[in-house]
Amino acid sequence: MRIAKFYGAGYPYSAPIEITGKLIVLEGTDGVGRTTQIDLLRQWLEVEGFAVSDTGLRRSNLTKTGLSEAKQGHTLSPLTMSLFYATDFADRLERQIIPALKAGFIVLSDRYFYSVIARDIVRGADPSWARRVYGFALIPDIVLYLKADVTSVVSRIVHGRGFDYWESGMDMHFANNLYDSFLAYQKLLSEQFDIMSDEFDFINLNANRPVTAVFEDLQSHISNLFVTT
């Protein structure tokens, strides 16, 4: 049992929150294999007898429809998008993640607000403004940052779901085609992740390696969370 800690003021209108579960975050840019690893982690943890809940960006029932509609149009400004994502994030925290942690679940979060503010900052948001927006964000038990070279990322994307308008940062007009835009955008995102790595205590993992090697690393870091001292 521990009292939940937040990056900022948290939720001043609620009493201190006691949690018994663990919040495990997997971070990394697009195409580093987060989804694959989350699936494997869930299987492993469930076999070990833990209840697992997973979450990821834009999955809140409150904002899901509205946010995807907004992304279809062309009037969604970076500022508006950033606050819309923050709404999604807060809704999932208050109504899914925190209740699950109170009930003793292990919550696997496919990305956290770090990804969101990296995108916001690349799109011109003030870095300290963006960080302060997430003053209500719970400090995770561990943040595992999967980092891969852009070549291995590109190969995963091309063989997988293909390039996407937003993932390639096409709204930023870096280039007139998805591929070049993707490279430029992902480079800027990585820079932001590097800045955040120390600030938010990321554990950096080399994701250029085979899935099983990365998974074993994740397992050993996560196991450490359960060592009773």
Place this chain on the structure above:
Amino acid sequence: MGNMLREETYQGKLIVVEGIDGSGKSTQIDLLYKWLQAKGKSAFFTEWNSSSMVKSTTKIGKKQKVFTPTTFSLLQATDYADRWENFMRPILKAGGIVLADRYAFTAFARDVARGVDPDWVRNLYSFSIQPDIVFYFRVPLEIAVQRITASRSKLKYYEAGMDLGLSVNKVTSFRLFQQRIMDEYEKMIDEFQMTVIDGTLPVEVQQQQVRKIVSAKIRGWKGLPHLRTRSTRLRRMPLTTSTDNLGK
């Protein structure tokens, strides 16, 4: 804590009305709008929580009663950001007059009344500017409550602050919630240089005061010309020409 709004000035003018529900601010800004238009000024009106982008989300939240003070605050900031980027800022840059029925101060009052951190919510809105004029319509709580309960058949859940659990009775809850909001407004008068208007005066007297203050602000100022003042009167041309001449 403190004023985090930007001091940037645009070619246009930003005039804001604030106050609790039932303070009469909407009536006043509507009269101001009509007067400015009649004077040939390019005035544009925007109101709180009116962006079509977040409408469907707001509807879900209200219907299912799933808003928390934090998500309510963030969604209204999203709405505001959309109106700021796509409406208010471009008009201000172009030199128009933007009249806003509620501005960031509504969030600072209401969201803090709901229990969010005052600095946190001020940071959310720190991309917007300190307006040229902020009118705060001050009325005693009982008068505002009477006006609202008389004109509305039923108070809505969030409007009455039922999410705060202050009372199971809607009118009592509304009264307690509005009192908290009023306390926050009173604290902001100096912070944001608000002009206080006595909302218990007759409507036309308040409007005279408002117009006087606005006149002083726009005296000698050249904003975006109104289309009508650039007179596009059509030249008269009798249609007597024979169709035979067409195409020649």
